[in-house]
Amino acid sequence: VALAGATVTELVGDRADDWDLAGELPRDVLRKLAEAGLLAAQIPARYGGPGWNSTDSGEFTAEVGSLCGSLRSVMTAQGMAAWTIERLGDPAQATRLLPRLVSGDTAAVAFSEEQAGSDLSAMTTSVTVDGSALTLTGRKTWVTAACYADFLLVVARMGAEGAVVVVPRTAPGVQVHRIGDPLGCRAAGHAHVWLDEVRLPLDHLLGGGRQPLPLLVTTALAYGRMSVAWGCVGMLRACLAAAVEHAGSRRQFGRPLGDHQLVARHVADLWAGEQIATRACEHASRCWDADADDLGAAVVLAKYVSAQHAAAGAAAAVQVLASAGTRDGHVVARAYRDAKLMEIIEGSSEMCQLMLAGHALSRR
Ligand code: FAD
Known part of the structure; x- marks a missing residue:
């Protein structure tokens, strides 16, 4: 490592x-x-x-x-x-x-649609089977890495159930339209993906398809949540390092910024956020490796806590650096924009809260 x-x-x-x-x-x-x-x-x-x-x-x-x-x-x-x-x-x-x-190829996963964001049960992209081929039609949005992907995994309806279809980026009927102005993670290759009667052999249906839609979504999102949570830990570490360096070296009113208690509080909150997010991620990873019973809740908790602290921590770091950190090209300015997105993706903070409340209430 x-x-x-x-x-x-x-x-x-x-x-x-x-x-x-x-x-x-x-x-x-x-x-x-x-x-x-x-x-x-x-x-x-x-x-x-x-x-x-x-x-x-x-x-x-x-x-x-x-x-x-x-x-x-x-x-x-x-x-x-x-x-x-x-x-x-x-x-x-x-x-x-x-x-x-x-060995060099890259892939992306497409669930979201214009009218199916938090509520993925509203998705309308559909796959039908006719003889030895499948046909996939629909429009996906905000697909991270789609601009770089050699193939896409597209989640779709298949009759009353669901399916994941492996779609080569170059298949006829596939169009990838870059989203040019994202708030953050601007180089992540986000795109709208249009699928117009894309015909593919049946072996492009993962596991043959006809699986419950919630199972498909939860499987992919579980990994995504772990990855985003750990990524937020990294953002917190970068922001903490920048804030500590600046608070220790920049002087105002005759002493280092860090000697002013209101600035020190920002540093303390950033450090606490990094520690809390790290511990939540370590716990979730241990549950992942042990395939523990409460893995689902541990993963959602890690994602929720890490994203919240990353957004708050990046804002605190910008506050400590003030003018020095408020320009494109500074790590804390980039983290400030990137971290906000972490509260939206892979299950927004509100969806995580609902899942965590459901977990807590189920233990009554
Ligand atoms: P909405 O669902 O419209 O929600 C709007 C607000 O209402 C949110 O705050 C939400 O939390 C809240 N809300 C909604 N329903 C409820 C409720 N029942 N109770 C309480 N609050 C609620 N999608 C992919 O398929 N693949 C990707 O790789 C991908 N990458 C992304 C990368 C970025 C940077 C972004 C911004 C999005 C990405 N998405 C991706 C889409 C992402 O999953 C959705 O944006 C997300 O699920 C939220 O959906 P929405 O934006 O439509 O918001």
Whole structure:
């Protein structure tokens, strides 16, 4: 993990802000990381992956998250795709697709639609089967990493149930339209994906399809939540480091900023946020590796707590740096924009609260 951290630190260097401003990650960086299996490091060794456990993968995700939220977002998409294939694909599909995700190819996962955001049961994208082919039609939105993806996993209705369809980016009928002006994670390749009567062989249905829609969504989102949560830990670490450095070196009223108690409070809150988020993620990763009974609640808790603290912590860091941190090109300004999105994706904070309340009430 340390070696992988050094590799990604070297690959990113001091370029994350340039990528953010340009709205694009360099393809060679993505390819190198994908070839090394580092965009989805939990893919098991039997498929050619690094086979890391959730804790090691999480610490690495935090490292990437501290450097570049857009790159971490692409990692989240790749890991979510890999986990969905591993859990829902049949052995032939896993053997065909997973090695591609550790040898250079990238993937994205598409659930959301214009009228189906938090409420994914409202999705209308549908797949029908006719003889030896399937036909997929619908419009997905806000698909992270779609601009870079070699293939997409598209969640769709299949009669009264659901299915995940493996869609090559270049298949006839697929259009990927970049979202040019996201608030944050600007280089993560977010896109609208239009699917107009996309015809594919039946073996592009993961596990044959006809699975319950909630199962499909929950499977992919579980990995996504873990990855986002650890990414938020990384953002908190980057913000804490910047705030500590600035509060220790900048002087106002004849002493370092950190000696003023109201500034020290921001630093204390940032440190506490980083510690709380780390502990919640470590617990969730231990539950993930042990396949514990309360895994679902632990994952939602980690995502909820980490996203809340990342958004609050990034705001506190900007406050400590003040004018020094309020320009594009500064790590805390980027984190401020990126962190807000973490409260929206992979189940918004409100949806997490509802799930956590449901968990607590079910124990009555
Ligand atoms: P809405 O569902 O319209 O919600 C609006 C607000 O109302 C939110 O605050 C929400 O929490 C609240 N709300 C809604 N329902 C309730 C309720 N019952 N109780 C209380 N509050 C409620 N989608 C993909 O499929 N793949 C991706 O890779 C992907 N990446 C994304 C990356 C980014 C940067 C963003 C912004 C979005 C991404 N999405 C992706 C879409 C994302 O999953 C949705 O934006 C998210 O589910 C929220 O849906 P919505 O934006 O339509 O908000």
